[in-house]
Structure formats: C-alpha cells, structure tokens
Amino acid sequence: MALYTATSLKSELNERGWRLTPQRETILQVFQNLPKAKHLSAEELYHLLQGEGENISLSTIYRTLKLMARMGILRELELAEGHKHYELNQPYPHHHHHLICVRCNKTIEFKNDSILKTGTKTAQKEGYHLLDCQLTIHAVCPTCQRALLPI
Amino acid sequence: MALYTATSLKSELNERGWRLTPQRETILQVFQNLPKAKHLSAEELYHLLQGEGENISLSTIYRTLKLMARMGILRELELAEGHKHYELNQPYPHHHHHLICVRCNKTIEFKNDSILKTGTKTAQKEGYHLLDCQLTIHAVCPTCQRALLPI
DNA sequence: TCTTTAATGAGAATGATACACAATCAATTC
DNA sequence: GAATTGATTGTGTATCATTCTCATTAAAGA
Numbered sequence: 246m247a248l249y250t251a252t253s254l255k256s257e258l259n260e261r262g263w264r265l266t267p268q269r270e271t272i273l274q275v276f277q278n279l280p281k282a283k284h285l286s287a288e289e290l291y292h293l294l295q296g297e298g299e300n301i302s303l304s305t306i307y308r309t310l311k312l313m314a315r316m317g318i319l320r321e322l323e324l325a326e327g328h329k330h331y332e333l334n335q336p337y338p339h340h341h342h343h344l345i346c347v348r349c350n351k352t353i354e355f356k357n358d359s360i361l362k363t364g365t366k367t368a369q370k371e372g373y374h375l376l377d378c379q380l381t382i383h384a385v386c387p388t389c390q391r392a393l394l395p396i
Numbered sequence: 397m398a399l400y401t402a403t404s405l406k407s408e409l410n411e412r413g414w415r416l417t418p419q420r421e422t423i424l425q426v427f428q429n430l431p432k433a434k435h436l437s438a439e440e441l442y443h444l445l446q447g448e449g450e451n452i453s454l455s456t457i458y459r460t461l462k463l464m465a466r467m468g469i470l471r472e473l474e475l476a477e478g479h480k481h482y483e484l485n486q487p488y489p490h491h492h493h494h495l496i497c498v499r500c501n502k503t504i505e506f507k508n509d510s511i512l513k514t515g516t517k518t519a520q521k522e523g524y525h526l527l528d529c530q531l532t533i534h535a536v537c538p539t540c541q542r543a544l545l546p547i
Numbered sequence: 548t549c550t551t552t553a554a555t556g557a558g559a560a561t562g563a564t565a566c567a568c569a570a571t572c573a574a575t576t577c
Numbered sequence: 578g579a580a581t582t583g584a585t586t587g588t589g590t591a592t593c594a595t596t597c598t599c600a601t602t603a604a605a606g607a
Contacts, residue, residue, distance in 0.1 A: 260435035264573050264584060287563080299464075302587045307564060314534075323536075327595085342469050344518060347431045347466050347527060355518055360511065364533045367495060367506055368521040368555055373535035376498060382515045383472075415553060415604045438594080448565085453556045458595060479594055 249273060249318055266303045272309050276333045282354050284322055284332035317376040325350040334377055342379055346386035400424060400469055403542050419452045423460050427484045433505050435473055435483035468527040476501040487514060493530055497537035
C-alpha cells in the first residue's frame with residue numbers, strides 16, 4: 246500500500262527479473278490521475294486508453310491489472326456488475342470501503358480507520374504479508390426498499 | 397442474517413408472491429447441514445446433490461443461490477478461485493471474515509465482532525437494509541513469501 | 548379441483564478472462 | 578553501444594462461470 250512512481254515500480258519489477266514497459270507505466274499513470282473514488286474495469290480502462298490514442302491490447306490490460314493487484318499496487322474490487330473493478334491501493338487516510346445495493350448496484354464509499362488496523366493485525370498474527378483489506382457491505386438501498394417487489 | 401427454517405423461508409417467499417419448492421428447501425438444508433466454515437460453489441453444490449440422488453439442475457442451483465443471497469440467507473464469497481462460493485449467512489457469534497493468499501488461494505477464517513458492528517452502523521446511517529458484511533484481506537501467506545519468484 | 552403464473556430443466560448464448568505463440572523489445576553483459 | 582536473453586506484447590482463440598430461452602411442470606390461492 247505505498248505510492249508508486251514509474252521509478253519505484255521499475256525497481257520492484259527488476260528485483261524479480263521483470264520489466265517496466267511503456268504499457269505498464271501508462272496504466273499506472275491512468276490510475277494515479279483518476280479522480281478520487283473512481284475505479285475502472287478492464288474494458289473501461291481499455292476504452293479510456295483508446296480515447297487517448299494509447300493502443301494497449303485487452304490481453305495486456307488484463308495481465309497488467311492482475312499483476313499490479315498481486316503486487317499490492319491496485320485493489321481488485323468485486324462490486325456488483327459481474328466484472329472486477331480496479332483502483333489505486335492507497336494507504337491511510339485515503340483507504341476506504343464499499344457499501345453496495347444488491348438490487349440496483351449503487352455503491353457508496355466510506356472510511357473507517359479501525360478496519361485497516363484490524364486487517365493489518367490479523368494478517369500479521371498469521372504471518373501473512375498484507376496487500377489489501379476491504380470491508381464489503383451488501384445491502385438494499387432506501388430506494389430499492391420502497392420498490393417492494395423485485396428482489 | 398437470521399436462521400431460516402423451511403417454514404420461515406416459505407412465508408418470506410409467499411409474502412412476495414413466490415413459492416417454496418422442493419429444490420429450494422433441499423438447497424437450504426444442504427447449507428444448514430454443512431460443517432462450520434465450509435462453503436460451496438454452484439458446481440460443488442450440484443455434484444454434492446447428485447451424490448445424494450437429488451437431481452436439481454445447474455440452472456436452478458444458480459438461480460437459487462442468487463435468490464438466497466439477495467434475501468440475505470446466504471453470503472456470496474469472492475474467494476480466489478475464479479468462481480463464487482456460498483455459505484449460510486450467520487449472525488453473531490458465527491459471523492466471520494476471510495484472509496486469502498493471492499498466490500496459493502489458501503483461505504483462513506477469522507472472527508472480529510467490531511466489524512459487524514461497523515457494518516451495521518454504516519448501513520443504518522445511509523438508510524440501507526443490511527444483508528451481509530465481510531472483511532476480505534488479500535495477502536501473501538508465509539509459504540508463498542518464502543517461494544520468492546512467482547507472483 | 549381449477550386457475551394462475553412462478554419455477555424448473557435442458558440446452559444454447561453470453562461475456563469476462565485466460566491462453567498460445569510468434570514477434571518485439573527491456574535489461575543486462577561484454 | 579551492440580549483442581544476448583528471455584520477459585512482454587498483440588492477435589486470435591479457447592475456456593468456463595453464469596445467464597438466458599422457452600416449453601413444461603407444479604405451487605399457491607380461490
């Protein structure tokens with residue numbers, strides 16, 4: 246959960262015998278320039294890049310997102326749309342969680358410092374190296390509660 | 397997050413103009429008789445039922461799992477195997493969370509009462525009706541930390 | 548018992564993601 | 578700074594979980 250620059254990404258990759266490519270650097274930049282509380286799916290990232298004239302293939306996008314999630318650079322969010330979303334994995338005080346309406350998929354972000362502490366402590370106790378920790382609340386929003394019928 | 401019997405399931409379904417079918421009752425029973433800390437994927441449930449001579453179609457299984465998750469009877473877990481898992485959504489003191497190794501997918505369950513409190517409070521504050529609340533920790537287990545190379 | 552319509556089963560369709568492999572190019576070595 | 582090595586990319590294809598379609602069946606209420 247650190248802030249990455251192209252340089253620090255490069256050294257972390259090289260440490261493992263891997264490489265910093267223009268594609269990886271570009272994708273990191275996109276996430277760093279994304280408005281707070283904004284997350285992207287693979288497909289959304291692909292089209293966003295296309296719009297900027299950056300032709301990075303879908304395969305590379307999927308590979309890079311997975312790689313960066315496993316490095317702890319990105320968080321992989323399982324919201325409710327049937328595909329994963331990704332966002333920068335930021336430390337306190339930007340770390341946050343998600344409240345999702347299971348009917349309309351509306352998502353609210355919220356912060357709670359004690360959760361990250363709990364996650365850190367739990368991982369530590371088991372000897373795990375923490376990458377990400379997210380509280381996901383599934384619920385029914387006020388609007389959907391009123392619209393009685395459809396589950 | 398209540399405990400369900402066939403009868404309470406039936407009345408909750410009927411309230412909405414829906415029906416309790418033998419298939420739904422059977423599936424609820426399977427989860428109720430499952431050992432603690434055990435969860436099932438759709439496919440696993442399908443084969444488990446086959447083994448017991450219960451021929452419930454995969455379609456029905458998928459539909460029922462989704463339905464029960466949206467009713468708050470089951471929790472939908474996004475572990476690391478590329479498909480969802482389901483388990484009974486149990487209240488305190490059985491409520492628990494998951495610590496997952498992103499490399500080998502090993503999963504540990506852990507309890508923490510304050511998280512459910514946080515989730516309840518957060519949902520309430522926003523006027524949401526809580527169904528489930530799970531803290532998911534992504535990390536690297538001790539074994540995979542030692543096996544340096546593969547991410 | 549009859550009527551209504553939700554639910555099921557079987558198979559086909561969808562769609563997110565992974566894979567295969569030849570071509571490319573980042574990092575390292577000399 | 579040219580050569581070498583093997584990680585990475587792009588294209589197309591494959592996979593696999595999940596959803597959909599639709600004819601048939603059967604709960605629930607009258």
